[in-house]
Amino acid sequence: MSLLKRIFGSKKPIESNKDLVVSEKVVLPETKGFIVHPDIHNLLWIVDGPKRNYILEEKEQNVDYGGVRFSFSSYSSLEPSLISINLPVLENVSKENIERPPYYPSYAGLSAAQRNLYWEMLKNPYNGQADIGYVFILYYGLERHLIEGEFEDAYNVILKLRDVYENASFQYYSACALILTCLIRQRADLAYKFYISLDKDFKLDFSDNLYLLCKMGLGLHLTAQDIMRMAKTFEFTNQNYIKKYPELFLKNLSVLMEEDLGKDSLEISKYITSDKFQKLHKQAVPIFANLSIRDQTVDVPLISESFKFKKTANNLLQQAHEKVKKDLANMRKEGFVPLEKKAKRKKELPSFDQKKEEELLQQYNDIDGNIISKHFALIALQNFYYKYREVNGVYLNKCIDYCYEDIQLLPQLQSQYIEEEKKRILMLSSLYSKQELEEKLSAIHAFQGDIPAFKRLAIIYEKSKNYLKAINICNQAIAYYLNIDMHESVREFEKRKKKIEGKI
Structure with missing residues (x-):
């Protein structure tokens, strides 16, 4: 095949x-x-x-x-x-x-x-x-x-x-x-x-890896624009020229691709054969937002983690960067430098939505004993206060508090989820034979949902250079996901932890 x-x-x-x-x-x-x-x-x-x-x-x-x-x-x-x-x-x-x-x-x-x-x-x-x-x-x-x-x-x-x-x-x-x-x-x-x-930039607001999977599956090659847009995914961090002189960078990258690859596009399948595709690490990706559809994640091969493929894209970006650097130096000597692309106007800080805050808090306070509902209400509060983190530090602290509260409730969430799964199966017991019922009850597993609080806290602490706290959160996430067999999430936080440790 x-x-x-x-x-x-x-x-x-x-x-x-x-x-x-x-x-x-x-x-x-x-x-x-x-x-x-x-x-x-x-x-x-x-x-x-x-x-x-x-x-x-x-x-x-x-x-x-x-x-x-x-x-x-x-x-x-x-x-x-x-x-x-x-x-x-x-x-x-x-x-x-x-x-x-x-x-x-x-x-x-x-x-x-x-x-x-x-x-x-x-x-x-x-x-x-x-x-x-x-x-x-x-x-x-x-x-x-x-x-x-x-x-x-x-x-x-x-x-x-x-x-x-x-x-x-x-x-x-x-x-x-x-x-x-x-x-x-x-x-x-x-x-x-x-x-x-x-055909619009906002439509690309999803996983670069899924974009790569889509292109690879359709036999399409990466363009120079693709490689520039996904520079961070290819671990190219110095994007100064990409942001300031995108047209010059694109021109040089396209020329380099013609010289190095023989064409102005990068063929993914040349670097990832069928055998290598099967051996790639996988990442759990949510399929559906609808929580009534169980088993909502699929382990998707991490194409962006193929060493040879990523190295090729990274080298092209590095070479283009150096070429732009030389071109700019020569242009300055000749008294001409292309205009920098104007940075996007700094977004105005949003006005705090007190009515929405009251609404979310009311929804949270109205929850009586249902830990699963409380979990999603806490996520809503975390998202809300994080949005206003730059308006006032108080809101960032509230976001942090609700993240920790959510994490503390995880053991109760797991217990309630398993009990509800048992009740759900028993309610439908008339549909099953005795053996099928026993098999379904024994097959109940933990709630294997992503916990946004872990990632949010790790990001907050890393950005504030509080690396020890960020590492502690990563350790908590690793222990939690290990316990419920979410191994791709374990690898994600192990990788995040290693990156943070490198900053100490």
Whole structure:
């Protein structure tokens, strides 16, 4: 099998060990009079009423790829995009008086007034005006279609949404979902469609490694622009000339590539054969933002860690840097130096959103005993206060405090998660034989989710040159991830720790 087919293959339908639980095309309840965009008319999940198309039961899917089996399971009562026609919708409320959706929104969790705004967005989800929380609710349902419903329709809608919503989290999650589902479904044609959609800088706000995987899988070469953009990934740190004189740097890099490689592009597969591809270290990458879809990560080969490949790109960047340095010296002697590219205007510090703070704190304080919900509420608070870290040091300290609180709750989170998994399986015990039930109960494992608090604290302490504290956080993260068998995360923090130790 060629490396191209090994990554994306060709058109190949996904297989499931159970029939899809989709009864018919969705037609919205006429009694409500709601209108939705034609693109998504058949992509909404409805739990009740005459047009119900979603049945509350556990679903599982297994996919074999390259000798590795990916298993996806979900507990449908938790599906965040699920629409109930019995939930009230309140119209004619001023938008200014309606709170924003919470950090991890769901249709059921919206207020009646918020649901009206959600339906307003569904009329035209492409105008780019909706709060990103409503977009995510729609997106969660589209993610479910990527594995068990109208795959290509959902894929195309996500591509269109990526064109108008610049939100970094949305761009990141949607890029991961599209690339990895193409890999799992072996659809090179749709992977190429994703690649040619990357026509705006903000759409590249996702993993460089996944970008490399996409290009390699499609047999595309890296351009000089690609190498410059990913200079940091290739461990080229002195980017002064790239930032100040990008056109001159690009010109020199292109010439050097022609001289050294015989063409103005870098062929990835020349440095990573099928055998080497199999031996690459792997990194756990999230596939879905939708938490009701279990087993949300896939271990993806770290193409950027191939020594020979990375060394080649790094050498080209180093040579281009030296060539630009000489060119500038000669230009100065002749009394001419190209204008430096003006640095982007320094962003104005954001005004502190006290209303949002009160809203997040209220959501956090309203949580009674549910550690999993508290975990996600703490992540929302960490993100919120970190955004205002430069406005006032108090907010950075609050971010740090909530990070530590989240870390302290991890043992309780694990215990509660395992208990809820047991309850979930026992609720569905009638679907299984006694042996199957015992197997499912014995197969319960720890919550293998990324803990953002570890990385955030490590970054905060490293930037403030408090290296010992940063190393201590790395040690905590390594111990935690080792205990729950998240070995790629262990390697990530071991690498981070080694880098920090080199600064002492």
